[in-house]
Amino acid sequence: MIIKAEQITKSYQTGSGKLEVLKGVDLSISEGEIVSVMGPSGCGKSTLLNILGILDRLDSGDLWIENKKVSDLSDRDISQLRNKYIGFVFQFHHLLPEFSVIENLMIPQLIKGVNEDKAKDRCMKLLEVVDLYNRYDHNPAELSGGERQRVAVLRALVNHPRLVLADEPTGNLDIESGLKIIDLIKQMRDRDNNSFLIATHNPDVAVHCDRHLKFKDGILVSG
Ligand SMILES: Nc1ncnc2c1ncn2[C@@H]1O[C@H](COP(=O)(O)OP(=O)(O)O)[C@@H](O)[C@H]1O
Ligand SMILES: [Mg+2]
Incomplete structure (x- = not known):
């Protein structure tokens, strides 16, 4: 199991009192699975993804990543776990505007200590896979929305995360x-056997995933 969550709860303190968003979420994702999570805006999709990616803290419940119980880990272990195993894709691409496509892709690898030639070589190969080879020196502003999102997905994948959390990609x-993004995700999964959890409110996207979950009153049910 890549990730397992048991009875996760999360609420926010707001001006008008306590807002219970997650009311006991159970979830587990195996290696190589692409799982969608659907639900209307405001139901808690981003909250859940942030908790699963250990970007935010849960109130109660248990979370295991790669069979390690997150509550048993130190902050340092947690950031290592996150860097090593988890990739994030956000709705708005968050590519660095001052840098070219190839540089955006290379940065996570350079940070990890991969040498520049090797990083570039690997990123150019990835761009070839998604038909963006001839866009390598464009800045994000010089790409279409779909092309930018494909680059953002690639960037989440360059360091081979075992789990990719995609928030309305x-x-x-x-x-x-949108379907091109899903194709890309499937292609990467077929190659690396990594797992994806994709929050979406697009049924056309969800239908191409292996398994579907949806939010119902603060918990997840099979969709
Ligand atoms: N930091 C926060 N403080 C207070 N309320 C929040 C906060 N973040 C999210 N919420 C509320 O929690 C609910 C779930 O939000 P979110 O997880 O972003 O939903 P979704 O991603 O499904 O649209 C929403 O009602 C939102 O307004
Ligand atoms: Mg959201």
Whole structure:
């Protein structure tokens, strides 16, 4: 099991009192699975992904990543675990505007200590896979929305995360570009056997995943 969550709860303190968002979420994802999580805006998809990616703290419940219980780990172990195993894709791409496509892709690898030639070589190969080879020296502003999102997905994948958490990765794209993102995700999964959890409110995207979950009153049910 890549990730397992048991009875996760999370609430926010707001001006009008306590807002219970997650009310006992159970979830487990195996190696190589692509799972969608659907639900209307405001139901808690981003909250859940942030907790699963250990970017935010849960109130109660248990979380295991790669069979390690997160509550038993030190902060340092947690950041190592996150860096090593988890990749994030956000709705808005968060590519660095001052850098070219290839540089955006190389940065996570350079940070990890991969040498520059090797990083570049590997990133150019990835760009070839998604038909963006001839865009390598463009800045993000010089790409279409769909192309930017494909680069953002690649960037989440360059360091081979075992688990990718994607928060509405196709949210601002037309259907065709959205399906290209899903194709890319499947292609990467087939190659690396990594796992994906994709929050989406696009049924056209969800239907291409291996398994579907949806939010119902603060918990997840099979969709
Ligand atoms: N930091 C926060 N403080 C207070 N309320 C929040 C906070 N973050 C999210 N919420 C509320 O929690 C609910 C779930 O939000 P979110 O997880 O972003 O939903 P989704 O991603 O499904 O649209 C929403 O009602 C939102 O307004
Ligand atoms: Mg959200």
